Amino acid sequence: MTFSVPQERKLLTELPGPNSVALQERRLKSVSRGAGTLANIYMDHGSGAILVDVDGNQLIDLGCGIGVTTIGHANEDVAAAASAQASKLTHTLFTVTPYENYVRVAEKLAEITPGDFEKRSILVNSGAEAVENAVKIARKFTGRRAIVALDHAFHGRTNLTMAMTYRPWPERAGMGPFPGEIYSVPVSYPYRDGLSGEEAAAKTIDYIETHIGASEIAAFFVEPIQGDGGIVIPAPGYFTALSEYCTANGIVFVADEIQAGIARTGAWYSIEHHGVVPDLVTTAKGIAGGFPLAAVTGRAEIMDAVQPGGIGGTFGGNPVSTAAALAVFDLIERDNLLEAAQNVERMLWARIGDWAERFDFVGDVRGKGAMFGIEFVLPGTKTPNPEALTFVLKYATTHGVIVLDAGSWDSVMRIMPSVVISEELIDDAASVLEEAFAALAAQVD
Numbered sequence: 001m002t003f004s005v006p007q008e009r010k011l012l013t014e015l016p017g018p019n020s021v022a023l024q025e026r027r028l029k030s031v032s033r034g035a036g037t038l039a040n041i042y043m044d045h046g047s048g049a050i051l052v053d054v055d056g057n058q059l060i061d062l063g064c065g066i067g068v069t070t071i072g073h074a075n076e077d078v079a080a081a082a083s084a085q086a087s088k089l090t091h092t093l094f095t096v097t098p099y100e101n102y103v104r105v106a107e108k109l110a111e112i113t114p115g116d117f118e119k120r121s122i123l124v125n126s127g128a129e130a131v132e133n134a135v136k137i138a139r140k141f142t143g144r145r146a147i148v149a150l151d152h153a154f155h156g157r158t159n160l161t162m163a164m165t166y167r168p169w170p171e172r173a174g175m176g177p178f179p180g181e182i183y184s185v186p187v188s189y190p191y192r193d194g195l196s197g198e199e200a201a202a203k204t205i206d207y208i209e210t211h212i213g214a215s216e217i218a219a220f221f222v223e224p225i226q227g228d229g230g231i232v233i234p235a236p237g238y239f240t241a242l243s244e245y246c247t248a249n250g251i252v253f254v255a256d257e258i259q260a261g262i263a264r265t266g267a268w269y270s271i272e273h274h275g276v277v278p279d280l281v282t283t284a285k286g287i288a289g290g291f292p293l294a295a296v297t298g299r300a301e302i303m304d305a306v307q308p309g310g311i312g313g314t315f316g317g318n319p320v321s322t323a324a325a326l327a328v329f330d331l332i333e334r335d336n337l338l339e340a341a342q343n344v345e346r347m348l349w350a351r352i353g354d355w356a357e358r359f360d361f362v363g364d365v366r367g368k369g370a371m372f373g374i375e376f377v378l379p380g381t382k383t384p385n386p387e388a389l390t391f392v393l394k395y396a397t398t399h400g401v402i403v404l405d406a407g408s409w410d411s412v413m414r415i416m417p418s419v420v421i422s423e424e425l426i427d428d429a430a431s432v433l434e435e436a437f438a439a440l441a442a443q444v445d
């Protein structure tokens, strides 16, 4: 892979620089405050794992716009595919007069999603829209109403998906009422509950039996690795037990792979690490190199339960977005990006794997592929330490490293670089974070 920007961090001004500061002043007068920003550093272009801001500073991107640019920024093959399509045909609406790109993406999704059975897909614009459609499809198929999601889940920001999202602040506060028949149930969180997968599943199932009743449930949504919830990776065996419970009780088991899917964790889909085959899978973020595209894919009999016209949308499966997705699929195969993600995992373990032993305010380091979390706690306890995260995030962003926050207590740092990131960049970014930890320790003393 070739990069149009050298893969190195380079700071020419303070961050944010003067051009970012000027844009921020304009933005405050034109953009809703509700669209809050992690770092007010305005970007101009990017390549690979580097973002270049409007002042010419080069930042290491460990966030990928929340796990979207998994294959790197402004990849030239994806850009070429999208631009060729943009000058050929930009829209017909698939449900009026169809086109091949949409069919090709659906064929590819059937191939790469887990499960050796007949599958169908629907393409939409956003992750939340995919989750909403999965709810509709599961309800239609089962004739049931209740929807179950896990504690610490994030499923989106529309009214229905907000109701399926765990924490009230800032996603939900003051914006109800929310739809009924949505239930949050306990998740397996090994660092916090210390339970085995079987024990945690028994607890989840007991909660369902005593609060909801299996026969009422249309679908059970899980993130195989919770993203916004704080890179929570349930204990081995947890999802096996839950999926068996769903099968035995006629519940549609849905893996929300919007954040962890498409190569990010070293597999096409992160549920593969748990050895479980879901009935439906939702895909979005990383699928099209930054173009808006999302999908629901799953068992043909479930997906085909919906009457023609029952699901769809004007822009869903747009010709340009699907062209970009096809280029992303090719790239992942051509450049062995599943393996690249596994390499990133090895490099991250080697560089940051001992941080919980080295730093007393780091409680846990966990991750899979290019998806890691660092949980901050008050030293000597497991009490969440959001102040430490705020401090480290601020230090990192003002020193040219973009990292993300996460977790129901705002105490988990999310590290989600492109899988094409180099070992040198990981090392440099980790050094900046170590400087941040030293500054934090000095401040506390």
Ligand SMILES: *Cc1c(COP(=O)(O)O)cnc(C)c1O
Residues within 6 Å of the ligand: 125, 126, 127, 128, 129, 131, 154, 155, 156, 157, 223, 227, 228, 256, 257, 258, 259, 284, 285
């Ligand atoms: C981001 C995300 C969504 C919502 O996707 P949008 O494209 O922002 O609507 C849903 N589920 C998970 C797991 C996500 O990470």
